[in-house]
Amino acid sequence: MSVLISQIERETRSLIGSFSSNLGYEIRLPLIYSNGEMVSVVVDERDDCCLVHDAGFAAMILSASGQTMTQRIEDRVKAYASTMECHFERGRVWRKVSKDQATAAVLSVGSVCRYIADQASPDTKKRAEFEVRVNSVLQKMLGEDRISWHQKVTGKSGGTYDVTAAIIELNTKQPKALIEAIGSARAVPHRFRHLYEIKSSQRYRNVDLISVYDDQEAFESSDIVLLQDVSNAVPYSNFERRVKQYA
DSSP: OOHHHHHHHHHHHHHOEEEEETTEEEEEEEEEOTTSOEEEEEEEEOSSOEEEEOTTHHHHHHHHTTOOOOHHHHHHHHHHHHHTTOEEETTEEEEEEOGGGHHHHHHHHHHHHHHHHTTSOHHHHHHHHHHHHHHHHHHHHHOGGGEEETOEEEOTTSOEEEOSEEEEETTTTEEEEEEEEEOSGGGHHHHHHHHHHHHTOGGGTTSEEEEEEOTTSOOOHHHHHHHHHHSEEEEHHHHHHHHHTTO
């Protein structure tokens, strides 16, 4: 065995770990979600069997990416889970086995967990990655106490929308600006409707509405015009300068 292969084997083994929690024993696997978290599963040891599950964490990772658990995605997950002799119910992956099958169950549940998190669409993943960049600028320029992440706002017709962030005025604790991160041109029509609803609401008439778009992506001039109609459209390359106005 070469030095490199020995190193890979040693370092992969070092990623595996276990620790006790209020759920049971959590087993960390050498698998990584797209957000950088390690895949882990819970082993609940009972008298004559083991219940291996993920405590709903994979579904939470999917939701945090901005992807809804649609019926189509749920059906795909259930079909895949079945091939791995697992179940997917109420947002949780689980498998009940005898103790001598516990290791196989840990691996199969972990595999289904990763499959769930991978159901995020390319556009959803792109938006999540772009939001990280936008949030990084906000935090660097204004500090954590000035930012409310994933601010929920109500549009003119009463619908509730989740915008990327709000810049908070310290003396009033009220939003000074609402920030919407738009990572791809395909998201523009959908975000336009949300932004229009927010802009039309009297509740936010004194609040700046900023849509920051990734100018490394292929946005058409018509996309920018749409965003400009309902917000202050700012390319990411100029975003830091725009945020500086609130410092």
